[in-house]
Amino acid sequence: MNAIILNSGMGTRLGELTQNNPKSLVKLNENETIFSRAISILSNFDIEEFIITTGYLNEVLINYCEENFPNINFTFVHNPVYDKTNYIKSLDFIDDFEDDVILLHGDLVFELRTAEKIINSDESCVVVDTTLEIPKDDFKAKIENNHIKYIGVDYFEDDAVSCQPFYKLKPKDWQAWKDNIHVFCNNNKTSVYAENALNEITDKVIIKPLDLKGLLCMEVDNKDDLAKVKEILK
Template identity: 30%
Template sequence: MRSKIVLINSVRKMAKRKYTDIEKIKAIYESVKKNGYKKTSEIFDEHISLLERIVMRYQNNIVDNKMKVIIIAAGMGSRLKEMTKYLPKPLVEIEENKSLIEREIETLHKVGLNDIAIVRGYQKDKFTIKNVEYYDNDVYTENNILESLFFAEDAMEDGFICTYADSIFSQEIFQKILDAPYDMCIGVEPDWRKRYAKRDEHPTDEAELVKLEDGKITSISKFCNPDTYDGEFIGVAKFTKKGAEILRRNYHRARESKTCRFEDHQRFHDAVSIRKAYLTDMFQELIDRGYPIHAVKVNHGWVEIDTQQDFDYAKKLIENGEL
């Protein structure tokens, strides 16, 4: 009886152990290939059923991780004033010898996302990060985030994750987005109001809010009654190969059709025109046409950096080991 209780407690302990380090997961995978499940179980002191789940997860990620990541980094970041007068906001140092975008790339690497593309614009020559692919938006003052993303359209074909360069995200957030079994999904923060409690330099009416029904986005907008919406878009989205095809086709339909109600001089959802549109405007277009976009809910673990107040808040979280 005693041995049975010990076994049960041991299994429970294993079940609580979390594997988020991609190198540890890879080591287990390689050991199983070389030594088999039984020997690997002894080496890592893990139950075989758990090892099997880890191996399956790693194999699935080998496919997923062929996806590119497109980091949108073309804007000026003028609200940081002197900090971005001679430097693009993504290159501002957030911790010792590490810029915002370098920290983001480092986090992406931790979940096995290594194929990185950066869309740059403002002071583009300042971007000298190695082992990334660059796309240039030289008319960044004339367009907005949606069109900026499509300067990297060549990187979309096999599926991609897109993310903002002026935010900090935890490893867990990228892993959740990567693991989500949807063709199109976006990160959503349900408990979004807490972050705005002392964020008076960035009011709540600038939040990109979403309304949910059965886990799907039904509406996404800045211009809404926040009391009727269910969370905030955090700036990370995933499109599989199928999802990317849907996105690209519908963008070009809206952008290029002369008979479309969205021409350059007409509104595109919340935007004054499609050239000035945000990602959220394109998401709403897809939703209105019946394409499902799912929410991947996150519990904090991210900070959007728009103002000096935001920058100081993020820096403090990092220094305290909270992000």
């Protein structure tokens, strides 16, 4: 199993907290960053390689990994046009492989039980939470016949459920999505979410909704999110 963690964004909504650090290196407390928490949790599982996409202040993140996690097998994939593209382009730079994939955004804060549920799934799946209110700006999912039909920030129908970018993907599903990501990038559709490429092929890529029902899994996009997750972690 491999893990892909997306870390190429600039995190401008966190203001001065990301002036000298990538977004994922924002501190949750004195001893823990968003990134270190994710790696510490995921390293409990049988993950052979952590593939880290980088962009903004990539050397800072690389040095942090080498200093704090010397025994973890990291591969860094740099997106040189991180400031002009969305993470769909970062994913296009990743080489193909034939193992199960854990895919998540680098600004996700989650708990061990969340990781256990998704990593132990026998099927391709993505995190949803039917106990939460529908977010205004974050991902929502449309579910039909117990599989994902659409993921986007712009879906507000009555059947929308809160969704977070934390996936487990079987090799054939990851490869199909990756192939369509490549088509998008070849056609210069690089300012959209990678989920736009996924939404075109959900008739053949069967991704199940994994309902967390209140377990912690949230993105830290701004200072309000950061304050909220710090309070939860207390």
